Amino acid sequence: MTAPDSNAAQIAAAAAAANALPPAADERPEWTPRAEMTVLNREIPRLDGPQKVTGRARYTHDVRLPGMVYARLVVTPYARADVGRISLTAARKVPGVVYAETVKADDEGVRYQGYDGILVVVAAETPEAAEDGVRAVRAKVTPLRPPLVTPEQALADGAPQITRRGNVSSESSRGDSDAAAAALEGCDAVVEATYTLPVQHHVCLETHGCVVDYRGGDSATVYHSSQYVTGGPQEFAQYLELPRGNVRVICEHMGGGFGSKFGAGTEGLLACQTAKALGRPVHLMLTREDEFLMAGNRSGSKQRMVGGATKDGKLRALLVEADRLGGVGQGSLPTPPYIYDVETSWSRLRSVHTATDSNRAQRSPGHPQASFAMESLVDELAYALSIDPLAMRLANLSDPVYHRQLQRAAREIGWDAHPHKTAHGAPDADGRALGIGFGVSTWGSSSRPDAIVEVRIHPDGSLEVSNAVQDIGQGSRTLVAAIVAEEFGLPVSAVTPRIGDSSLPTSVYSGGSITTGSVAPAVKDAAFNARTALAARVATALGVEPDTLVFRGGRVEVRDDPSVGMSWKGACALLGGDPLTASGKYRDHLHGERVHGAQAAKVSVDVLTGRVRVLRMVCVQDQGIPFNRMALRSQINGGLIQALSYGLFEERVIDPIHGVMLSDDLEAYKIAGAQEMPEFTVILDDDDDRQAAMGMAEAPNIPGHGAIANAVYNACGVRVRDMPLTPDKILTKWLEMQR
Amino acid sequence: MSEPKPPSGAPRDPSRRAFLRGALAAGAITQTLSKVEAALAEPTVDPSAAASADDEVATLAGKVPVTLSINGRDTKLSIEPRTTLLSALRVHADPPLTGTKEVCAQGNCGACTVLLDGRPVYACLQLAIDVQGRAIRTVEGLGTPEALSPVQAAFCEHDALMCGFCTPGFVVATTACLEKNPSASLDEIKHELSGNLCRCGTYPHVFAAALDAGARLGGEPRKDAR
Numbered sequence: 001m002t003a004p005d006s007n008a009a010q011i012a013a014a015a016a017a018a019n020a021l022p023p024a025a026d027e028r029p030e031w032t033p034r035a036e037m038t039v040l041n042r043e044i045p046r047l048d049g050p051q052k053v054t055g056r057a058r059y060t061h062d063v064r065l066p067g068m069v070y071a072r073l074v075v076t077p078y079a080r081a082d083v084g085r086i087s088l089t090a091a092r093k094v095p096g097v098v099y100a101e102t103v104k105a106d107d108e109g110v111r112y113q114g115y116d117g118i119l120v121v122v123a124a125e126t127p128e129a130a131e132d133g134v135r136a137v138r139a140k141v142t143p144l145r146p147p148l149v150t151p152e153q154a155l156a157d158g159a160p161q162i163t164r165r166g167n168v169s170s171e172s173s174r175g176d177s178d179a180a181a182a183a184l185e186g187c188d189a190v191v192e193a194t195y196t197l198p199v200q201h202h203v204c205l206e207t208h209g210c211v212v213d214y215r216g217g218d219s220a221t222v223y224h225s226s227q228y229v230t231g232g233p234q235e236f237a238q239y240l241e242l243p244r245g246n247v248r249v250i251c252e253h254m255g256g257g258f259g260s261k262f263g264a265g266t267e268g269l270l271a272c273q274t275a276k277a278l279g280r281p282v283h284l285m286l287t288r289e290d291e292f293l294m295a296g297n298r299s300g301s302k303q304r305m306v307g308g309a310t311k312d313g314k315l316r317a318l319l320v321e322a323d324r325l326g327g328v329g330q331g332s333l334p335t336p337p338y339i340y341d342v343e344t345s346w347s348r349l350r351s352v353h354t355a356t357d358s359n360r361a362q363r364s365p366g367h368p369q370a371s372f373a374m375e376s377l378v379d380e381l382a383y384a385l386s387i388d389p390l391a392m393r394l395a396n397l398s399d400p401v402y403h404r405q406l407q408r409a410a411r412e413i414g415w416d417a418h419p420h421k422t423a424h425g426a427p428d429a430d431g432r433a434l435g436i437g438f439g440v441s442t443w444g445s446s447s448r449p450d451a452i453v454e455v456r457i458h459p460d461g462s463l464e465v466s467n468a469v470q471d472i473g474q475g476s477r478t479l480v481a482a483i484v485a486e487e488f489g490l491p492v493s494a495v496t497p498r499i500g501d502s503s504l505p506t507s508v509y510s511g512g513s514i515t516t517g518s519v520a521p522a523v524k525d526a527a528f529n530a531r532t533a534l535a536a537r538v539a540t541a542l543g544v545e546p547d548t549l550v551f552r553g554g555r556v557e558v559r560d561d562p563s564v565g566m567s568w569k570g571a572c573a574l575l576g577g578d579p580l581t582a583s584g585k586y587r588d589h590l591h592g593e594r595v596h597g598a599q600a601a602k603v604s605v606d607v608l609t610g611r612v613r614v615l616r617m618v619c620v621q622d623q624g625i626p627f628n629r630m631a632l633r634s635q636i637n638g639g640l641i642q643a644l645s646y647g648l649f650e651e652r653v654i655d656p657i658h659g660v661m662l663s664d665d666l667e668a669y670k671i672a673g674a675q676e677m678p679e680f681t682v683i684l685d686d687d688d689d690r691q692a693a694m695g696m697a698e699a700p701n702i703p704g705h706g707a708i709a710n711a712v713y714n715a716c717g718v719r720v721r722d723m724p725l726t727p728d729k730i731l732t733k734w735l736e737m738q739r
Numbered sequence: 740m741s742e743p744k745p746p747s748g749a750p751r752d753p754s755r756r757a758f759l760r761g762a763l764a765a766g767a768i769t770q771t772l773s774k775v776e777a778a779l780a781e782p783t784v785d786p787s788a789a790a791s792a793d794d795e796v797a798t799l800a801g802k803v804p805v806t807l808s809i810n811g812r813d814t815k816l817s818i819e820p821r822t823t824l825l826s827a828l829r830v831h832a833d834p835p836l837t838g839t840k841e842v843c844a845q846g847n848c849g850a851c852t853v854l855l856d857g858r859p860v861y862a863c864l865q866l867a868i869d870v871q872g873r874a875i876r877t878v879e880g881l882g883t884p885e886a887l888s889p890v891q892a893a894f895c896e897h898d899a900l901m902c903g904f905c906t907p908g909f910v911v912a913t914t915a916c917l918e919k920n921p922s923a924s925l926d927e928i929k930h931e932l933s934g935n936l937c938r939c940g941t942y943p944h945v946f947a948a949a950l951d952a953g954a955r956l957g958g959e960p961r962k963d964a965r
Binding site: 094206 | 795796800826835881884895901928932935943
C-alpha cells in the first residue's frame with residue numbers, strides 16, 4: 001500500500017461508509033469517445049501471444065490426462081455402400097487396443113459420405129496402437145453405384161433418394177419472372193451466364209474433436225475445440241447421460257473453427273460413449289483425412305443468371321436460378337440480387353442434395369458464392385456497355401458508404417492511372433497481362449443478448465474479467481481485458497481475462513461475427529458497474545462526489561483537481577477483505593449492426609502458363625469502434641487470404657464413379673501458402689464513426705475471389721465463370737479467344 | 740539397444756479398405772483411379788470363409804530405449820521403432836512437449852517443424868529412433884513466455900498469430916531462416932516459410948515479424964529486386 005493511502009482506520013471507515021451508499025445513479029454505460037481512449041482503438045498485442053509463440057498454449061489436441069486413451073475412427077471412403085460383416089476380433093487382439101466397437105447396426109449401410117461413413121471406433125493406449133487397431137478391422141464394404149456425389153447423378157431419373165426431403169428441397173422464389181423478363185427487353189446489354197463454385201473446406205488446422213475426462217462417477221470435464229463453450233455442457237451431458245450441471249466444458253485455445261465447430265458432432269458422441277464404456281479419459285481428434293470427409297464445408301453453388309442494364313449503367317433486370325450444393329445439408333445462398341440494386345428481379349433457389357458431407361456454416365455462409373456471381377455479372381455488363389466497372393458499381397449501390405469505400409480502394413490500387421478501364425488489356429511481350437478488379441461486401445454483424453460478464457476487483461489491486469467466451473483466433477481474450485482496462489485507466493496487462501470455460505458466466509457462440517457485438521457490451525456494462533461501485537467508495541474516502549472522479553493513468557482522481565485522488569491500489573485497498581464483484585449484461589445501445597467493405601485486386605496473368613498471380617489486394621473495411629486495430633488488420637488479412645485461396649486453389653474433388661474423395665489431404669486440397677501472398681493494403685475505415693461494438697470477421701472474406709476473377713478479365717479478357725481460377729481454365733479460354 | 744522382435748509371420752494382406760486408402764494416398768489421380776479399379780476388380784473374399792484368417796493379427800511389437808537430445812537435455816524414452824519424432828515429443832515424452840503441433844501428420848503443412856542440428860524438419864516425417872545423437876530444438880526450447888526469443892517477441896508485437904495452431908511451426912521455421920541469414924529479404928523469407936501453412940491468414944504479419952526479428956538479430960534485411 002502506498003503512503004498517501006496508508007491510514008488504515010480512515011480506509012476502514014470509508015469502506016464502511018461506502019457499503020451504506022445507495023446503488024449507483026441510473027446513468028448508463030457509454031463507449032468512451034474514440035479520441036479519449038487510452039487502451040482501445042489502438043494496437044493491442046494479444047495477451048495470449050507469449051503462450052502461443054512458445055508452445056505453452058494448451059489446445060484440446062494437447063490435453064494429456066492420467067489413464068487417457070486415444071480413439072480413432074474407421075471410416076469408409078465410399079459415399080454410399082453396403083456394409084457386410086465387420087470383424088473386430090483381430091483389432092481387439094492388437095496390443096494396446098482397449099476398445100473396438102461398431103457404430104453401425106447390422107445391415108446398416110452407408111448413405112452418405114461423412115458421419116454416416118463411420119463404421120468402428122477403436123481406442124488404445126497410444127495413437128500408434130489405435131492406428132494398428134484401425135488397420136486390423138475387417139469390414140466387407142461394397143460401394144454402391146452411382147455414388148450420387150454430383151448434382152447430375154442426384155437429379156437423374158430414377159436416382160435413389162438421398163435425404164428424407166428427397167434429392168431437391170427448400171425451393172423458394174422471389175419476384176415476378178414475367179416482369180423481370182419484360183424488363184430485359186428494354187436493356188442495352190444483356191448477359192446470360194452460369195457461375196459455379198466448388199465445395200470449399202474450412203481446413204481448421206486443429207481438427208475437430210474433444211478429450212472427454214470421465215473416470216466413472218457422476219461428473220465429467222470435456223476439453224473441446226469449440227466455437228460455443230457455453231453450449232457444450234448440454235450436448236455432452238446428454239451423451240454422457242449425466243446431469244447438465246455436472247459437465248464442464250473447457251476450451252482454453254482452439255486451432256480454428258471458421259463456422260464448423262459449434263457442436264460436439266458425432267465424434268463428440270463417440271468419444272463420450274467410449275469414455276463411458278471404459279471409465280477412462282478419451283482423446284478423440286479427427287485425422288486430417290477424417291476432417292475432410294466429415295467436418296463440414298462451404299456449400300457449392302451453381303447460379304444461372306440473366307442480367308440486363310441500360311447504357312446509363314443501371315441494372316434493370318435480373319433472373320436467377322440457383323442451386324445450393326450442400327451435400328445432405330441445405331447449403332446456403334443469400335437471395336439475389338445480393339448487394340446491388342436491380343430494378344426488377346426474379347430468383348428461384350433450391351437445394352440439390354448429394355450423398356456427401358453436409359455443409360456447415362463457413363465464414364460468411366453463402367455470401368462468397370453470391371458475391372462471385374453478382375460481381376462477375378455486374379462486371380460483364382459493364383464491359384458489354386463499355387462502362388468503367390467502378391462507375392458501374394457506384395451507379396447501382398445506393399448506400400453512400402460503398403461510394404466512399406470503393407473510391408478509396410480504387411485510389412489505393414491505382415485505378416485512375418490504369419491504362420484499360422472499359423475494355424480488357426493484352427499481355428506484354430513476355431505473355432503477362434496486368435488487371436484490376438473490384439468487389440463489395442456486407443454483413444449484418446448482429447448480436448445475441450445472452451452474455452453475462454463478471455468483473456472482480458481484488459483488494460490487492462488485481463482485476464479479473466470472466467465470461468465463458470472462446471477465443472477462436474479473433475482475439476476475444478485480449479478484447480475483454482482491454483475493455484476493462486480502458487474503463488479503469490489501466491494497462492491491458494493489469495487485467496486477467498478468464499474465458500473458455502463453461503463454468504464461467506454465460507457467453508455466446510462465435511459465429512456470424514456476433515462475438516464482439518454481443519460480448520463487448522456486456523463487458524463494458526460489468527466494468528461500468530464495477531467502476532461505479534468502486535468510485536462510490538473512493539468518493540466517500542476523499543469526501544467528494546462520485547461523479548467528479550475519473551480513473552486514469554493508474555489513479556482515481558477528481559477530474560478537475562488531480563491532486564485529490566489516490567492510486568489504483570489505494571482505491572482497491574478500500575475494499576477491505578473482500579473483492580468487489582460486479583456483473584454486467586448485454587446492452588443493446590452499445591452494439592451496432594451492419595458493416596460494408598470494398599476490395600480491389602491487382603493481378604498478373606501469364607497467358608503462356610495460365611497462372612494467375614495476385615499482386616495486391618486492397619480492403620477498406622468499416623467496423624464500428626476499432627477496438628484492437630492490430631487484431632482487426634489480422635482478421636481482414638485472413639478474410640482476404642481465404643478468398644484468394646478459394647478463388648485460385650480450393651476445390652473438393654470426389655471421384656464420380658466410386659464416390660471416393662480424392663482431395664482428402666493438404667497435398668491434393670491446396671490452400672494458399674507464403675509464396676502466393678500478394679501485398680496487402682488494409683484500411684480501417686475511420687470515417688465510420690458509429691460508437692458501437694460490432695464484429696466484422698465475415699465481411700472481408702466475401703468479395704476477394706470475385707475481385708480477382710474480375711481482375712483476370714480486365715487483364716486479358718479471359719472470363720472464368722467457374723471457380724477456382726486454375727491455369728487449365730485460363731489457358732483453355734485464352735486459346736479459344738485466339739482462334 | 741535391443742533389436743525389435745521379428746514378425747511372427749509374413750505381413751498379412753491389408754484389408755481391402757486399408758488398401759484402397761493407401762492407394763488413394765499414393766499419387767496421381769489417374770494412377771489412383773486405376774488402382775481403385777483394379778482393387779474393385781478383385782474377387783470379393785467371403786468373410787465367413789475367411790473368418791479365421793480375418794480374426795488373426797500379426798503384430799510387430801516391442802519397445803526400444805531411445806535417447807533424444809531435446810532442447811539441450813537428454814531425454815530417455817521407451818518407444819516402438821516406428822514412432823515418429825512428432826509422436827515421441829507430443830505423446831511419449833514425459834512430460835509431453837505439445838508445442839509442436841500435429842495438423843496433417845504427413846509432411847504437408849509444417850505445423851510440426853522442429854530444428855534438427857539447426858535445420859528445419861517436419862517431425863512427422865522423422866522416426867524418433869533415427870534422430871538419436873542429433874540436436875533437436877522445439878518451440879519450447881527457443882524461449883519462454885517470460886523470456887521470449889527475438890523471433891517470438893516479434894511475432895507477438897506484429898500480431899503474427901491468430902488461432903495460434905500453426906504458430907509454433909512458423910516460429911521454428913522463421914528461427915531457422917534467420918539463424919541462417921538474418922538479412923533475409925521478404926522474398927527469401929517467403930521461400931523459407933513456404934513449407935508452412937496457416938489458415939487464419941497470418942502470413943503478412945509473419946513476414947513483418949520475420950523482417951523485424953532479422954533486424955534484431957543483427958541482420959540488415961535486403962530489399963528484393965522488383
